[in-house]
Amino acid sequence: MPSESILVVDDTPEIRENMAEILSSDGFSVDVARDGEEAIEILAQRHYDVVLTDLSMPRRSGLDVLRVLNEQEEDTVCVVVTGFGTIQAAVEAMRLGAFDFLTKPVKSDELSVVIEKALETRSLRRENKTLRQELRKALGFDRIVGKSPAIQEVFHLVEKVASADSTVLITGESGTGKELIAHAVHDHGKRKDRPFVPVNCAAIPAELLESELFGHEKGAFTHAIRTRIGRFELADKGTIFLDEIGDMPPVLQVKLLRVLQERAFERVGGSKTIHIDIRVIAATNVDLEEAVRQGRFREDLFYRLNVIPIRVPPLRERKADIPLLIEHFLAKFSRGGRTVTVDDAARRSLVAYDWPGNVRELENMMERLVILSNGSVVTREDLPERIRGAGGRSSSGGGVIEIPSLPEEGIPLHEVVNEFEKAIIIQALDRTNWIKNRAAKLLQMNRTTLIEKMKKQQIIKAQETAA
Ligand SMILES: Nc1ncnc2c1ncn2[C@@H]1O[C@H](COP(=O)(O)OP(=O)(O)OP(=O)(O)O)[C@@H](O)[C@H]1O
Ligand SMILES: [Mg+2]
Known part of the structure; x- marks a missing residue:
């Protein structure tokens, strides 16, 4: 695998060479440009994983470089470097979509960390893009997603x-x-x-x-x-x-x-x-x-x-479909131009989970996550406990209930019980497509009791919360 490529843009030769040297010794393939103008010429010829650019430069500025990157269909990540007095420009750069900024003088460990993070983001973006392309192909059959x-x-x-x-x-x-x-x-x-x-x-x-x-x-x-x-x-x-x-x-x-x-x-x-x-x-x-x-x-x-x-x-017998279905539902429920994404750890948990309510449960979960994520990234922390903890433990059948550990300082019992009750009721509703009759049957209670509990616990369907 070729090493990841970085373009370093700075008009001060020492700074430019210094950053290039650090990154080369980190194992990246590095090119340099002497100013924005030269960077834009280079970017027309070839694509980089990361562009690290100074902001104020003669001829074309770092912001111009950023604008050119935005116009390209690529998912290059841009990190800007700013000197004293140009913080305002750094803010503007972030607004334009720069991934992060570093202030001069740039320390070598700081530089390595930021580049590492930038590359992670880049591979996440790329993975999402591949999944979306796969999805388009997989949708061939009557909009039923599945390649397993x-x-x-x-x-x-x-x-x-x-x-x-x-x-x-x-x-x-x-x-x-x-x-x-x-x-x-x-x-x-x-x-x-x-x-x-x-x-x-x-x-x-x-x-x-x-x-x-x-x-x-x-x-x-x-x-x-x-x-x-x-x-x-x-x-x-x-x-x-x-x-x-x-x-x-x-x-x-x-x-x-x-x-x-x-x-x-x-x-x-x-x-x-x-x-x-x-x-x-x-x-x-x-x-x-x-x-x-x-x-x-x-x-x-x-x-x-x-x-x-x-x-x-059942979905657990075709886990290969889960990443595609996740993308499908993200696209379905995302509003506005930007599609919500799911980070790696969250995706792993979603794939590991058993999905006793199958595709419908996944669909309802994705709808809720899209709303809760406020249009950005879903992380593992956003997932409900039962999914976050998926991996080793089977969540279907067996009647295994995980007891939360009692905090040092104690906790009112009714709070724990309420939270538990709420979580179980939402699961039952998700699994039955919010048909209260069926959810009540699953929970072995009658419908009116369920409705009372939903009222008390303020349980409403995610879709209705958003409206
Ligand atoms: N492969 C798939 N691709 C995209 N969406 C799917 C897929 N499978 C199921 N769904 C969606 O999941 C939800 C449940 O599917 P459907 O109603 O067909 O299930 P079902 O087997 O009839 O369930 P039930 O037995 O509860 O009636 C629907 O919203 C459906 O659009
Ligand atoms: Mg049906």
Whole structure:
């Protein structure tokens, strides 16, 4: 690997040679320029990792050099050197994007430290740039980010099965991207210009689900004032997406089985048989085979659905995707021109963490971090304890709770308990996409208790805080 390159610009020969000598003996490849004008000529020919420049010089000043660097697409880092009386100019230089400044006379150890820091920043900038480029390539597949072999395998399968009209069953933990995959199957198939009609079987109360799916005739029940077209009819010639199929009540499982077998049904309260041409995609985070064994899900329906199974792997099984997803969400949530970045240590922790709530948990976390970072850099200290400490310890399952150590001077117990409670509630909400019903289920409490606690703890979604 070639050594990093530095351009030293100063109009005083002794200072210039002195700095060049120190940096050369530190192992850098050093060039010199006698003033701003010469520096700008050199910079037009070649790029440097760092430019170290004096501010006041004849012909063109250090600020001019800085302006030229700003116009270049490169991520060269600029450090300025100032004499007494030019502090004002140094401030101006920092405003223009200089990385740091040194005051004359420059001591050799100071110089080495600043250059070291500058190079770190430079490699961070470069890494972010590479990640962003990779991201653009990885986004090729329907804006679903992923380069890991595990997710690539899913993409291949999607492409293969999309054009066939067979029923697809997508399984995977909550937040893994099942809905995105369902869309991709539809969008790559023959029906892509026809409707894609989603039904969330878990979100619609059981007593409404039947008429939601099949529609009803006027007068079918008390509130059926007019005839209503169901989702199956809406999806005719297109795709119906039965999300959270594992939560479908048993009575409806029978009716669904018939639709799958005959592509025919009647509206609620109606006698006319309606024939439809649909493709069925179903998804679930429930282990359906287990549900079949326990008698909660019909076996015949399971086989009808499980024609082409697609398993979306949990995020912890495709950690190679995490850096790309981080970049993707940073770009998604950053406002204004400047994209928030994540430093190395923070990135390492984010990759090491288990992500029990999968991509959704990562997405919510990045949204919060972007807001908290005030548009600059996310460091490891900005991460919540459970992620910061990731690496050795598995955070999913096992029920291991880390007890904070009691400070020397003592601490009010309720404060610790409150903080703990708040952290756990936020985790539950993040993992369930802030659907309070589900979060309450995870925490084994009822919904109203959860809402009370959220109020008391002033827990609001990051997005709402920002607004
Ligand atoms: N590979 C990915 N690239 C970009 N965004 C993703 C990816 N996977 C998931 N997401 C995002 O993560 C969130 C959760 O994804 P999705 O709703 O598809 O998950 P799910 O598996 O259906 O979860 P659940 O079982 O809880 O319904 C969405 O905002 C989605 O856009
Ligand atoms: Mg889903």
